[in-house]
Amino acid sequence: MRKLLLVIAAFGLAAGLAACGESEQVVVYKQGKYQGKPDGLPWNSEPVAYAGTKWTKGNRESWEEAIKQRQLGQHEHKRIYQ
Numbered sequence: 001m002r003k004l005l006l007v008i009a010a011f012g013l014a015a016g017l018a019a020c021g022e023s024e025q026v027v028v029y030k031q032g033k034y035q036g037k038p039d040g041l042p043w044n045s046e047p048v049a050y051a052g053t054k055w056t057k058g059n060r061e062s063w064e065e066a067i068k069q070r071q072l073g074q075h076e077h078k079r080i081y082q
Contacts, residue, residue, distance in 0.1 A: 029035075043063035047054045053066040 041060075043055065043060045044058055046057055047066075053069045055062040055066040
């Protein structure tokens with residue numbers, strides 16, 4: 001029984017010390033090259049499924065109208081007194 005407790009304590013100590021180690025986190029940058037995702041125009045994206053308003057993909061006017069409708073829904077005075 002005592003041997004089992006010593007093994008468990010040794011394992012716990014080893015696991016605790018291993019968790020405290022910090023590994024290097026270095027990002028390698030390439031000069032002049034953007035490695036992220038390129039940004040697109042917001043109206044060229046697909047409308048999200050959970051949004052109350054929809055827009056036509058690629059149509060800037062419908063996207064702007066959807067944004068205006070969303071803003072009206074977040075305006076307390078207009079939302080309460082409609």
